[in-house]
Amino acid sequence: MSRRRPVFYDCSKCPAYCCSYARIRVHDRDLRRLARHFAVDLDAARRRYTKKGDGGERVLRHRRDAHFGSVCRFLDPATRRCTIYHARPEICRAYPGTVRCGYYDFLSAERRLQADPDYVATTWNP
Ligand code: SF4
Numbered sequence: 778m779s780r781r782r783p784v785f786y787d788c789s790k791c792p793a794y795c796c797s798y799a800r801i802r803v804h805d806r807d808l809r810r811l812a813r814h815f816a817v818d819l820d821a822a823r824r825r826y827t828k829k830g831d832g833g834e835r836v837l838r839h840r841r842d843a844h845f846g847s848v849c850r851f852l853d854p855a856t857r858r859c860t861i862y863h864a865r866p867e868i869c870r871a872y873p874g875t876v877r878c879g880y881y882d883f884l885s886a887e888r889r890l891q892a893d894p895d896y897v898a899t900t901w902n903p
């Protein structure tokens with residue numbers, strides 16, 4: 778029987794800060810998954826959904842965002858949920874990779890301090 782480790786963050790209460798990272802890597806396997814999901818060929822998926830990052834790597838394209846200025850093009854701006862959850866890249870599945878999320882710790886502390894459960898921290902400097 779597999780048991781999931783308990784985690785100390787709740788993505789359902791978060792505005793998806795991690796989806797605002799500029800460098801969300803897309804590897805070949807991720808690209809194939811995206812192409813399958815949208816029923817397009819690899820070239821079309823590469824052009825439509827990715828661009829070259831600063832280091833020459835493939836990253837997800839962004840869109841404007843009211844909270845963070847810019848977020849992954851696949852984040853729903855209202856619900857703050859991933860619109861391609863089952864087709865999202867590996868890096869999104871793996872994040873944050875530990876039982877805590879630094880942004881969520883910060884957000885929770887601010888929400889407690891400000892007595893505002895809906896407060897959105899738009900900047901965070903880990
Ligand atoms: S920033 Fe942390 S808590 Fe928020 S969606 Fe990303 S992983 Fe989840």
Ligand code: SF4
Nearest residue numbers: 796849851852859869
């Ligand atoms: S693919 Fe989904 S989980 Fe990954 S950055 Fe974009 S919106 Fe967030």
